[in-house]
Amino acid sequence: MFDTHIHLDLYELEERNRIVEAAIGSGIEGMVSVSMGMESCLTNRELVLRHNGRIMPAYGHHPEQSPLDEEALLVLCNWIRERGEEQESFAIGEVGLPYYLRSEAENKGHSFDLSFYLRQLEGFIQLAAELHRPIVLHAVYEDAETVLDLLERYSIRKAHFHWFKGSASTAARLISDGYYISVTPDVLYEPEIRELAAVFPLNRLMVETDGPWPFEGPFTGKQTEPGMVRDVIREISLLRGLDEEKVAEAVNDNSRNFYGWNC
Template sequence: MLVDSHCHLDHLNLDDNHSSLSSILDDARQRGVGAFLGVGVDLNSSARLIELADSNRDVLVSVGVHPLQETLPALPEVDDLIRIASHPAVVAVGETGLDNYHSPDSAAWQEESFIRHLKVADQLNKPVVVHTRQAQQQTLAILRAHVNQDVGGVLHCFTETWAMAEAAIAMNFYISFSGIITFRNAAALREVVKKVPLDRLLVETDAPWLAPVPYRGKQNLPGHVIEVAQMVADIKGISYQQVAETTTANFSALFLSGQLFRHS
């Protein structure tokens, strides 16, 4: 069994070779994907994912307001985040974080939003899902100041340095890799994969974006997490089965206190 530890199920294009979200999830299940973490990008997105989780036992949810916004909204209110994150299908807070690559002009908004998400995660004793790009020192500084290290979290779709990964692991974080590690120009990132201990590693699709080889140029789907896991196995020189078993156990340890599912 494998877990897609980060996908945006409510953003999939259902006209793209599939008739329904159910068929996309069924295809992934038939490939051996046993659970999906649907990640919200705003409160409406988070609510849609909770509805999906209510009817799909293998879908779990992380709720939050993504740091990249086409139109900068009002800062998320802590009370609103607590309310939606208290649903039993919600196992994490985020996606939140900092992005100085795509949106450096909104740095102040991103930092305050990030801190608010961390406060909510701390209050609810839930891990945090962090987006970080070209903001290594700022991200680490905010985590050191505000994260609940007893609970930790994950740096998702990781593209930064081993030094950052190592610092995050020291704060009880996991490092999650996406299909980017299959790209021809990702040799440096594959070196980071080699160094991240397997017991601190997760795999994800970030669907519908960042489809791995051999699907580049097409919509990414949750079932493509298989290719990510296989690349991790190839990089580390271990079996696919070992990657699948360990990353599934890691997912369970981080998000579900060692249990496979939290809700029915």
């Protein structure tokens, strides 16, 4: 199985190594370790070199933090280009728009300038188009529509909306464009995610943990680890009335095909 979205670099060093080894030992074929910024990118690249073939890095700058200035964005994009010149396997991510950061500011009555975040995102989307790489997106609710506009403008073919949340019309547009979403362990208790997982096309569905993000319900008090994707797959099969093995085969094939894994 595959955990298609995890922040391995955010775990403590000793815990990180244990989690990776435990995941591999338990049959997890691959993990997509997404980046928060340059330092995170460097850590993820080290993990790739240590666990060849098991970890797919995604290089970028997470949007729920201050955006990069033009010089820093150029430095990061040029570093990613160098990885492409070396013919390394990677995706672009985690990138997107700061829905939660913006909502928090606006709820406090503060203005929020989205233009810098849009400039940054467009830069990463251009890079994904230039390098022909998959892109991993943090884009929920109305932000997803804005991101879809940009993806379509640059004719992006491989886009992965992690932990997607949005309207039925946005989901339909995402499906029409041939893009993918991934479902987290909150599918066991969150009505909005349960409804989505029950109807979204199985051939466009993947699973993730977004670790070390903690979950509630049956996962309360437990450390988030890649093995939890088994619980996600089991719940999806129950929601859809399908054989668990069939669902596992489908989401695993989706992960392999989307990220080009040869595990």
